Amino acid sequence: MVGSVAILAARADDATAAQADKKPKSEETVAPGITFDWIHVDGPYIAMTFDDGPSAKLTPKLLDLLAAHHIKATFFLIGENAAEYPDIVAREAREGHEIANHSWSHPNFGKMSDDGVRGQLRKTDDAIKSAMGKSPTLMRPPYGSITPRQKRWINQEFGYKVVLWDVDPLDWRRPGPSVVCNRIVKNTRAGSIILAHDIHPGTIDAMPCVFKELEAKGFKFVTVSELIAMETPLPPKPSPTPKVSPSPKPSPSPKAKPARSTSPSPAAQN
Numbered sequence: 001m002v003g004s005v006a007i008l009a010a011r012a013d014d015a016t017a018a019q020a021d022k023k024p025k026s027e028e029t030v031a032p033g034i035t036f037d038w039i040h041v042d043g044p045y046i047a048m049t050f051d052d053g054p055s056a057k058l059t060p061k062l063l064d065l066l067a068a069h070h071i072k073a074t075f076f077l078i079g080e081n082a083a084e085y086p087d088i089v090a091r092e093a094r095e096g097h098e099i100a101n102h103s104w105s106h107p108n109f110g111k112m113s114d115d116g117v118r119g120q121l122r123k124t125d126d127a128i129k130s131a132m133g134k135s136p137t138l139m140r141p142p143y144g145s146i147t148p149r150q151k152r153w154i155n156q157e158f159g160y161k162v163v164l165w166d167v168d169p170l171d172w173r174r175p176g177p178s179v180v181c182n183r184i185v186k187n188t189r190a191g192s193i194i195l196a197h198d199i200h201p202g203t204i205d206a207m208p209c210v211f212k213e214l215e216a217k218g219f220k221f222v223t224v225s226e227l228i229a230m231e232t233p234l235p236p237k238p239s240p241t242p243k244v245s246p247s248p249k250p251s252p253s254p255k256a257k258p259a260r261s262t263s264p265s266p267a268a269q270n
């Protein structure tokens, strides 16, 4: 894709982390089947993700809210926090949420040695395993910063899929609950992976609005692994000169592009 080439060229004088943060999609084609930022699915399914916890004060509040809405989320944990609050990790798992690896101390993987990255992931995997009895299967690099080569060896060595996101409310800047809610509701589509952080009070305060509004739009919340399991192939791009036999239908409506809207519309072709 053109995007990948542009990003690779830009990396010469730009911070890798900033690029990766802004354009998580650009490297998707480099490691197909390993990296996910949005999933093509047939129904109105989305995944809510929370990074950087657990927080002793905020995560239990969030878990109460999720339980009240019967929503399953995915938590990308910092190993240091998981080791400090194993009881919260155990509760997350017990209540049906997915637990995933977000490094031990939140460094920039894109600038680290393989051994440094390996240690960050291993220690966190161990902390999660001791808290909930099994290893996670997903990881998210801090800042979304990771090289295509790192993705491949991490996937081979740990079996992790690399999960980025397509909806980012920039809640870490603490813009206030209503702004966080509006940004998420406005940008979420079927198959979205929504980024948020359960270490900011305003993010937790935004969630009643987020859950209510997304539910009102018909979205269904699943974990990231469930969303990945629902992936369906993207429909082929429509040919410029479709050979269609004359149809008796009087409808003048133009051929719609494959729908990516929240309401799953029956595709005309295929």
Ligand SMILES: [Zn+2]
Pocket: 051, 052, 102, 106, 142, 143
């Ligand atoms: Zn993070």
